[in-house]
Amino acid sequence: MSIKTATLNGVATIEIARPEKKNALTVAMYQAMTDALIAAKADGAVRAVLITGQPGVFTSGNDIEDFMSRPPGQGSDSMDSPVFRFMRALLECDKPVVAAVTGAAIGIGTTMLLHCDFVYVSDEARLAMPFVALGLVPEFASSLVVPQLMGHRRAAEKLLLGDPFTPEQAVECGIANAVLPAGEVVNHARRVAERFNGLPPGAVREAKQLLRGPQADAILATIRAEGEIFGRRLRSPEAMEAFQAFFQKRKPDFSRF
Ligand code: COA
Secondary structure (H helix, E strand, O other): OOEEEEEEOOEEEEEEOOHHHOOOEOHHHHHHHHHHHHHHHHOOOOOEEEEEOEOEEEEOOEOHHHHHHOOOOOHHHHHHOHHHHHHHHHHHOOOOEEEEEOEEEEOHHHHHHHHOOEEEEEOOOOEEOOOHHHOOOOOOOHHHHHHHHHHHHHHHHHHOOOOOEOHHHHHHOOOOOEEEOOOOHHHHHHHHHHHHHHOOHHHHHHHHHHHHHHHHHHHHHHHHHHHHHHHHHHOOHHHHHHHHHHHOOOOOOOOOO
C-alpha cells in the first residue's frame, strides 16, 4: 500500500510511500489519507498527526497520469473528488498536524503544508507550486494564503513563475518552522507531535479552532472558486500539452496557444 499508517505514543503517522513514482498521489492514496485523518480525529488516544514521505521526496504532487485519465469533476462535482475530500479532512482535523518534509514537495505537496500547523523541512527539500507551467491555476486556497504569508511580489514568483523555494526560503516565507538535517527531520517532527501528549487536548482543540477561525470561511470560499477554474483548466489543451511533455520527457511548447 502506498500510504502507510500507524499510531504510536499518541501520534497518528501518515507516511506517503510510493518512491518509484516519487510519491505522486493517486485517487486511492488521497482516499487512504482521508480515512487516516478522519480516524485520527475520532480516536481519543491520538493527540497529534504526523504526515511524512520518503528519504529525498515528500511528494511530487498529484499523479499526472491520474490528472489525464481521472481528473476531478467540474463545477460542484469537483467538491466531491478524492483530493477535495482529503483537503477538507485536513482542514477539519481538530488535532495538531505536523509535516516532516523529507524532500521534494511539489504542487499539492506544498499546498497541503499551508494547512498543517507545524512544518519541518529537510535541508534537501525543494518546494514548488508549478501550476501555471502545467496549464493549471493555484489550488486549495494557495492564491489566498501564499500572498498573505509572503506578499504579492514573492507570491507571484512562486505561483505565476513556479519558482522553487529552498528550505531556508520556506522558513523565511513563513511556510515552514525550521530546516533540519535530512536524517533528523522525521524524528524532530515526531518529537514536536509527541509534546501534545503532555498538553490538555480540549484546550489544544479549541486553541487550534481559534487560530484558524477568522480565515476558515474565506479559505473554503477560495477553494471553491479555485476548484471551478482548476477543473476546467485540467481539460484544457494547454494542460494536455504540459502533461504529455512531462511523460515524453521534453519541454512543453506553448507557442501555438
Ligand atoms: N505524476 C506521475 N508520475 C510521476 C510524477 C507525478 N507527479 N512525478 C514523478 N513521476 C514519475 C516519473 O514519470 C518517473 O516515472 P518513470 O520511472 O516510469 O519514468 C518516476 O516518477 C521518477 O521521476 P523522475 O522525474 O525521473 O525523477 P527525478 O528525480 O528526476 O525528479 C521530481 C523528481 C519530483 C523533481 C520530478 O519527478 C517532477 O518534477 N515531477 C512532477 C512534479 C509535478 O509537476 N507535480 C505537480 C503536479 S500538480
